[in-house]
Amino acid sequence: MLGQFLVHGVWALAVGAAVTFALGRRRQEFLVPARVSFALLVAGIGVLWLLLLGAVLTHDFRYTYVWGHSSRQLPFHLLLSSSYAGQEGSLMLWVFWLGLLGIAVHVIARRQGWEAEMMSLYSAVVAGMLLLLVAKNPFTFVWETYAEQGVAEGFRPADGRGLNPLLHNYWIVFHPPTLFLGFALVSVPFVFALAGLWRREYQRWIVGALPWLGIAAAVLGGGILLGGLWAYETLGWGGFWAWDPVENSSLVPWLFVVAALHTGLIQRRTGGLVRTTVVLVVLAFLATLYSTFLTRSGVLGDTSVHSFVDPGLFAYVLLLGLMVAGTAVSVGFLLWRWRELQREALQLSVDSREFLLGLGTLGLVVSAVVVLVGTSYPIVAELLGRPKVAVEQRFYNLLHLPLGVWILLLNGLSLLAQWRATPGKLFGKRLLLPAAIAGGGTGLLWMLGIRDGALLALAATAWFALAVNGRLLFGGLRRRPAALGAWIAHTGLALLLVGVVTLAALSWTSHARLPRGEPVQLGAYRLTYLGREQVEREYTDREKWRYAVRVEHRNGSVTIFPVLFWSDYNQRQSAFLEPGIAWRLAADFYMAPRAVESENPPTELVFRRGEEAPLPSEPLVRASVLRFEMGAQHGDTLEVAVWIVLRQPERDDTLRLASRMLALDRFLPLWQPFRDTLELALLRILPDRRELARSQAVLGVRRRGTQEREVLTVEFSLKPGINLVWLGGLLTVVGLLWSAATRLRQKRRIVTCPDGKYPAPVHEAALPR
Amino acid sequence: MRLRPIVIVVLLLGVPAALFLAQRFAQVPEVTFAEALRLAEEQPSEERAPKVMIRGVVHALAAPGQVSPTFWMQDAQGQIFAVDYTGGEALPVLTPGTRVVVLGHAHGGASPYFHASEVRRE
Numbered sequence: 087m088l089g090q091f092l093v094h095g096v097w098a099l100a101v102g103a104a105v106t107f108a109l110g111r112r113r114q115e116f117l118v119p120a121r122v123s124f125a126l127l128v129a130g131i132g133v134l135w136l137l138l139l140g141a142v143l144t145h146d147f148r149y150t151y152v153w154g155h156s157s158r159q160l161p162f163h164l165l166l167s168s169s170y171a172g173q174e175g176s177l178m179l180w181v182f183w184l185g186l187l188g189i190a191v192h193v194i195a196r197r198q199g200w201e202a203e204m205m206s207l208y209s210a211v212v213a214g215m216l217l218l219l220v221a222k223n224p225f226t227f228v229w230e231t232y233a234e235q236g237v238a239e240g241f242r243p244a245d246g247r248g249l250n251p252l253l254h255n256y257w258i259v260f261h262p263p264t265l266f267l268g269f270a271l272v273s274v275p276f277v278f279a280l281a282g283l284w285r286r287e288y289q290r291w292i293v294g295a296l297p298w299l300g301i302a303a304a305v306l307g308g309g310i311l312l313g314g315l316w317a318y319e320t321l322g323w324g325g326f327w328a329w330d331p332v333e334n335s336s337l338v339p340w341l342f343v344v345a346a347l348h349t350g351l352i353q354r355r356t357g358g359l360v361r362t363t364v365v366l367v368v369l370a371f372l373a374t375l376y377s378t379f380l381t382r383s384g385v386l387g388d389t390s391v392h393s394f395v396d397p398g399l400f401a402y403v404l405l406l407g408l409m410v411a412g413t414a415v416s417v418g419f420l421l422w423r424w425r426e427l428q429r430e431a432l433q434l435s436v437d438s439r440e441f442l443l444g445l446g447t448l449g450l451v452v453s454a455v456v457v458l459v460g461t462s463y464p465i466v467a468e469l470l471g472r473p474k475v476a477v478e479q480r481f482y483n484l485l486h487l488p489l490g491v492w493i494l495l496l497n498g499l500s501l502l503a504q505w506r507a508t509p510g511k512l513f514g515k516r517l518l519l520p521a522a523i524a525g526g527g528t529g530l531l532w533m534l535g536i537r538d539g540a541l542l543a544l545a546a547t548a549w550f551a552l553a554v555n556g557r558l559l560f561g562g563l564r565r566r567p568a569a570l571g572a573w574i575a576h577t578g579l580a581l582l583l584v585g586v587v588t589l590a591a592l593s594w595t596s597h598a599r600l601p602r603g604e605p606v607q608l609g610a611y612r613l614t615y616l617g618r619e620q621v622e623r624e625y626t627d628r629e630k631w632r633y634a635v636r637v638e639h640r641n642g643s644v645t646i647f648p649v650l651f652w653s654d655y656n657q658r659q660s661a662f663l664e665p666g667i668a669w670r671l672a673a674d675f676y677m678a679p680r681a682v683e684s685e686n687p688p689t690e691l692v693f694r695r696g697e698e699a700p701l702p703s704e705p706l707v708r709a710s711v712l713r714f715e716m717g718a719q720h721g722d723t724l725e726v727a728v729w730i731v732l733r734q735p736e737r738d739d740t741l742r743l744a745s746r747m748l749a750l751d752r753f754l755p756l757w758q759p760f761r762d763t764l765e766l767a768l769l770r771i772l773p774d775r776r777e778l779a780r781s782q783a784v785l786g787v788r789r790r791g792t793q794e795r796e797v798l799t800v801e802f803s804l805k806p807g808i809n810l811v812w813l814g815g816l817l818t819v820v821g822l823l824w825s826a827a828t829r830l831r832q833k834r835r836i837v838t839c840p841d842g843k844y845p846a847p848v849h850e851a852a853l854p855r
Numbered sequence: 856m857r858l859r860p861i862v863i864v865v866l867l868l869g870v871p872a873a874l875f876l877a878q879r880f881a882q883v884p885e886v887t888f889a890e891a892l893r894l895a896e897e898q899p900s901e902e903r904a905p906k907v908m909i910r911g912v913v914h915a916l917a918a919p920g921q922v923s924p925t926f927w928m929q930d931a932q933g934q935i936f937a938v939d940y941t942g943g944e945a946l947p948v949l950t951p952g953t954r955v956v957v958l959g960h961a962h963g964g965a966s967p968y969f970h971a972s973e974v975r976r977e
Contacts, residue, residue, distance in 0.1 A: 444858045452869050459873040473883045473958050481880035
């Protein structure tokens with residue numbers, strides 16, 4: 087009950103803080119209660135988080151959220167992760183990050199002298215997110231959720247439903263917290279931008295916002311990268327990137343943030359592109375709201391590999407309202423100050439760095455628009471009365487090939503150019519080496535067998551950007567460590583795209599049926615299915631099998647372990663699959679299990695007591711079940727048996743067929759010879775829970791000497807270049823963090839200058855040539 | 856040179872072009888029930904089976920008071936299968952023999968059925 091009330095109370099505090107900070111803009115006396123409200127708000131959010139964590143860790147299944155997303159079987163790291171695995175929990179995590187960041191934002195806002203405006207806006211953002219938590223309260227009790235089903239008040243289920251098996255991966259510990267921290271961080275530059283408009287300080291805001299744009303880009307990018315790693319290790323999510331709505335939802339804000347980071351740099355340098363930068367920062371924030379709406383309102387239905395739960399009408403309306411309100415407030419602020427933002431349009435020389443940087447940024451914006459259009463298409467289609475279908479991945483790939491070329495080419499060119507203008511001769515001289523490296527790198531890929539023109543064009547520009555940034559990076563290591571961040575990030579992006587091209591063009595996939603113990607040649611690889619073992623036996627809610635496949639190749643051999651498992655989570659209706667991956671430097675071996683079947687399976691006969699049927703291949707022999715028998719316990723297995731009567735023309739035989747029942751209703755049949763030709767066994771028992779006497783026995787009949795053999799069908803792939811993707815992603819994140827840290831240090835120097843004022847925007851005339 | 860005209864031209868041309876292409880790349884494949892089942896079984900979890908479209912005729916309606924399945928349908932291959940409709944719109948009036956198009960995905964297992972999110976009369 088405390089949690090439910092506290093959610094409402096904390097929301098009221100956020101609203102109170104937003105209003106009192108706004109009033110404090112004109113009357114200082116309002117600032118004291120505003121600060122108290124905000125401090126209580128942050129403390130309240132902390133308490134809410136601890137309450138939820140406590141409920142999860144102590145298995146308090148009275149809460150619907152805890153019951154629905156955790157269980158006693160979960161290991162500690164997954165139990166911890168279940169606190170944000172569901173909608174309510176992930177919203178709570180987002181709010182938690184907002185609360186924690188709020189402390190830093192408050193310090194900065196006070197130092198900058200923008201406390202009233204920034205904190206009013208920030209509190210409003212927190213209030214908006216908390217409103218969602220009011221609608222999707224994680225502290226709702228099971229008897230409230232299932233009141234119609236007659237669940238009694240105070241009922242505490244003995245165990246929870248558990249965590250979706252697809253989420254049983256260590257990446258769940260890192261990916262969602264990083265991603266939601268990224269989402270929370272996007273609101274900081276947004277608050278800077280609107281506060282700048284509010285205060286009519288159209289240049290100063292970007293000084294404060296730039297490091298936060300860098301941090302947001304780094305953290306959000308890191309979250310996306312971790313998600314990619316997770317998706318790579320999970321079958322059915324389409325590899326490390328599948329243009330899925332949930333993936334796209336995090337990519338769009340990231341693209342806008344990175345675009346704003348670049349136009350912000352131009353603004354700091356030239357004083358221009360103010361409106362563009364404000365609009366991009368606002369778009370980045372609105373994109374996080376829109377993403378929340380898309381992925382939590384249920385509007386995308388079954389158009390994603392991620393499951394979307396219909397949150398109910400109230401939450402749907404709230405989500406829609408929040409998005410509309412966020413847009414209205416942002417647009418309102420922009421319109422309010424639009425005329426004042428109008429200044430003489432920046433005239434840029436086409437050979438200046440700022441012009442080329444601007445064009446490159448336009449590529450990022452177009453990419454964001456393309457992803458937005460593609461992701462939103464199912465909604466547009468529904469509005470037009472067409473089938474609500476997600477667009478194919480080909481749509482994104484087709485459009486991002488030229489966009490990638492555009493962005494990488496302009497990245498390289500902009501770094502070769504100087505601010506304001508670049509003498510042609512100097513530009514030509516600087517261009518020579520990177521162009522030669524691009525040609526050489528592309529030639530190498532051609533020799534490796536890539537013939538696709540579009541991919542080669544992308545590779546050429548990636549090599550070009552790599553060469554330009556790599557050269558700057560090594561040259562700048564001693565001279566300009568402050569500028570290293572950008573070059574590291576660009577190098578990372580270029581490497582990532584070289585990896586994507588290599589992967590797209592040189593990946594190789596083949597299917598193979600692998601009879602146990604029998605080597606199968608697959609191209610240059612020899613695959614042998616060695617056997618399987620049951621893993622995680624300590625958990626009774628799942629049956630998990632690890633299959634060992636040896637892959638022999640020119641340089642040695644490696645054993646890969648794909649996994650197949652069944653879970654109580656879906657009543658064991660269908661298997662969950664995990665790929666086996668051999669992480670290798672040049673190219674990963676990636677093995678997806680597809681099926682496990684038996685070669686020479688026995689013929690199955692299903693009987694109830696009293697029923698009779700002829701034996702296959704021995705039609706004169708009729709079998710019937712006499713009785714069932716629960717046998718002796720052998721360690722952790724139980725022997726069950728069925729007595730059968732075999733009626734033959736000359737005489738009747740009575741046979742006891744036994745089977746060892748392992749955990750989770752798995753049977754190990756013990757084959758019994760019958761005559762010279764046949765073997766019989768009890769394969770399993772199909773119990774009738776209402777009337778045990780009507781349970782069915784499944785008998786197996788096979789020819790003597792026939793060996794049943796397990797056959798594993800796999801999809802075996804070679805993934806060249808995948809490590810370039812990871813390395814590139816990592817470098818991009820590190821570069822962005824470095825860049826943000828550098829700007830934070832620079833900003834601190836400016837903030838603490840004696841008169842407490844920022845320098846005027848740098849004008850063109852003052853720019854060094 | 857000013858960046859603004861370039862930005863405006865690119866966005867004015869780019870957004871409609873992206874929408875047009877999105878529409879081109881968002882076609883629902885038309886399949887039979889057997890193919891829908893195969894597609895569903897290729898996925899690790901049936902809930903994430905790709906959306907498909909099946910054309911056919913209503914074979915029989917649910918008995919009065921029966922909630923699930925909604926009706927039985929016969930596809931072009933002559934296979935009869937159960938259709939469970941859970942879409943937001945009210946179902947059109949159906950009678951045995953009505954030609955319909957269903958959109959959704961198949962569920963395999965012991966009792967395979969088609970989980971429809973849209974049912975339209977042809």
